[in-house]
Amino acid sequence: MFGYILRRLLSAVPIAFGVSVVCFLLVYLAPGDPVQTLLPPDADAETVAQVKRMYGLDQPLPVQYLTWLGRVMVGDFGRSIATGRPVADEIFRSLGNTVLLAGLSVLVAFSIAFVLGTIAGRHAGGWLDRVVTGVAVVGVSVPNYWLGIVLVIIFSVEMMALPASGMGDGRFDPTSWEHVQYLILPVITLSMIPVGIIARTTRSAVSEVMNQEFVTTLRANGLPEWRVLRHALKNALPPVLAVMGLQFGTLMGGSILVETVFSWPGSGFLLSKAILTRDIPVLQGTILVLALIFVFTNLTVDLFQSSVDPRIRRA
């Protein structure tokens, strides 16, 4: 087991390295001289030369990469072109909001989808199963940025019950309706895709367990049906939790559209603003941080799964 953990941890290192290379090269994907992407368009020649020297842009590419990596390692992502503030500050100010949004969405999705999936898996092949499967297909097919707009139309424009954007003034207080109301629409919107995915996973895990012989044995032993189901759920839970973990990582990086719709001040919204203003340092830094979070969640899920299911360790 220890060997597996170590191997898995070490295998994440080259991936993190590769991710950093991709993020570094993003600057070079941009049309024109990379120095222009680091500066406002109206910068004078002297500043350009100075920045070029400062960032070592006159050095060969591998040297530039190592220099950049060295700075990133100590949390220096450069400065935002739009605001002039350090990119790291911008990212970490917004990251918490995205964690809040993505975390809540996954929890909401799990509570809905686990029930739906259990019902479908329990009655696999029946009409309830078909309804749930239909809901799941809708969940993964709906463009969530559009769903957000529809919800805003219904709850903010027509009913005027919930705010359409932002997250209120002052520090976020989870006990006050003043703040919580801002969360409701974004969370529902963002949880749609994970509802579809988690419901599908739960359905197949439950129906698979229900068909196994030990369940038949439990029934044959005269165990009441709800206790049979409890046994089955216990066995179906690990893969569902794993999918839930993966979805959290996906939402962290994938909330950009929903955050844009609701102007939710998270890392996705930051990214979206950076794109509009062509603020490449912010773009690069945010993507690096979000991708590393994704790598880290996947790693955690992997280790969790292998601790629950020893079969995985052999792979």
Place this chain on the structure above:
Amino acid sequence: MSFATSPIWPPADPRDRGGPQQPLLMVRGLQKHFAIRNGVLGRVAAHVRAVDGVSFTVHKGETLGIVGESGCGKSTLARLLMRLIVPDAGEQIFDGDAVGVQGGISVKDLRRQAQMVFQDSSSSLNPRMPVQGSVAFGPMAFGMPKADATALARELLTKVGLNPALFGGRYPHELSGGQKQRVNIARALALKPRMVILDEAVSALDKSVEAQVLNLLQVLKRELSLTYVFISHDLGVVRWISDRVMVMYLGEVVEIGPADALYAAPKHPYTQALLASRPSMDPDRRREEAPVSGDPPNPVNPPPGCRFHTRCPHAERVCSARAPVLGDAAAGAHLAACHIQNPASGHSLAGRPVLPALH
């Protein structure tokens, strides 16, 4: 001369180079170790000695049977002989030509003269190809026009007892195990080989179907003057079809000899135990316990000396100290790699012509 109209195999094969005295296949010191990787960096931790210095000869027109428990390296040997796996060491001489070396015969030419029949399984035939397509593939790969190759395939299907009008266009999942195995045989014959390696070719079949396929193999061998290497774990089947038999244990040859002599008077305790473990038809002679106890040792770390000594009823100190040698297997002699067969070995039973019966 077109493929479709000629008699399939002329009696005197123009490809015969060495004449009847030249063995069709000679194998010397063939070896294949598979690396086991583990640890953080995937270092090679150990080697599975799947085939470990195997030497033998196959004469023209004979059937050499190869037996052994699962995991003894039989199937690896079969794939090595076809060069589907590249050996680590050893040489292979096909009708006087060394295989895959400068001045010898190329692997491609070897495969035109030697073919293999795989064990019947769900994977022995391409599930997306009508079976006559599988048979025709080899000739087509060598440039035969599709129409001719299909005609040849249908002719071969007839030859193995399948009506091509009925079965040619079917897919593997529409055939029974015995029918699939007939297709496998037809496929192996499509390139007109001189030698056919049959790897557990009848093992997965029901007994009655097995008998039919074995009969077919005998008929084909006579008609097409084939040479067989017949690999199986089933001692009865091997005896029935083989002229000579080779017994393998943990990647090594422990005994080789004419089938009758080997079955009547096995020289190696392992062979003796294998033969004794066959279910007897006579209820009074049925034995209760297995004559060889336990599983074969791990081929990763085979025991020192004679590899069988951990399970051998006659094991003595010399057996774990020195590895016995098989001797030169030429000329159809009956040989066993056992210290008992070597008067000078120092084993207490050495020099006794007949092994003591198992108790």
Place this chain on the structure above:
Amino acid sequence: MSTTVSNAPPTGNAAMAAPRQRGYWGTVGYRLRYDPVTLFFGAVLLSVILAAVFASWIAPADPYQESIIRRLKGPGYMGHILGTDELGRDMLSRLLYGGRLTLLMGMVPVVIATLIGGGLGVVAGFAGGIVNTLIMRTMDVFYAFPSVLLAVAISGAMGGGVTNGMIALTLVFIPPLCRVAETATTQVRNLDFVDAARATGAPLRLVLWHHVLGNVLGPVLIYASSLISVGIILASGLSFLGLGVKPPEPDWGLMLNALRQAIYVNPLIAALPGIAIFITSVSLNMVSDGLRSAMDVRS
């Protein structure tokens, strides 16, 4: 010939008439014909595609024709069947034309990625060893980005536009397709029939073409078909963020974004482009699911 037949036992011939021989794709087609749900959504999908292709014949008005007085009018207003957008352009025409770019941006990357990713996966799976490690570890790096993020990152850095968006989406889809193809190839290449084909001495390319590819194609195509729906949603998403299609070209994602301001004036109009995306994406998912179960020969 007859002399040889007599020796072989005549088993197998005893079977009466052979079952109707359809072949693999024949069976798949046969099954699809009896799957009403898949057929329905297939028809919807086909109409969406046809409507986009023939937009210039069907569309009732010029999709670029603006009007200051007819802005954000509801359905039926002065002959505008689905109303007008924020610049007074005919919604129905814009939706019909918009399907062109949206479908193109969603589908083309999947097709290209299937060729590149599938090809790389087959090579990795068949070659094994160092080639496999090299290809698959590179894919792992791209796998380390959530798909939306990677698409946004690449097209964002490249400065947006239809071509850049399609390049970004292609790069997003190559790794998963490569992985599916690699897994399928690794499974197939270890099967006996591939060894049997190699044992004929046939050149490697023929073994690959006739015995490996046919068995890898199924899983790869099923997976690719399920990606088209993701492609449409992501492509519209890029346009929604201003990274894909540029105004005034009609595109569902871009229209959705432009009409966001209209939710207070005419919410129905604002929701229309999303409905188009949604219908297309549901149909694609349902067709892909139907295809998957039809192609599963074991059941």
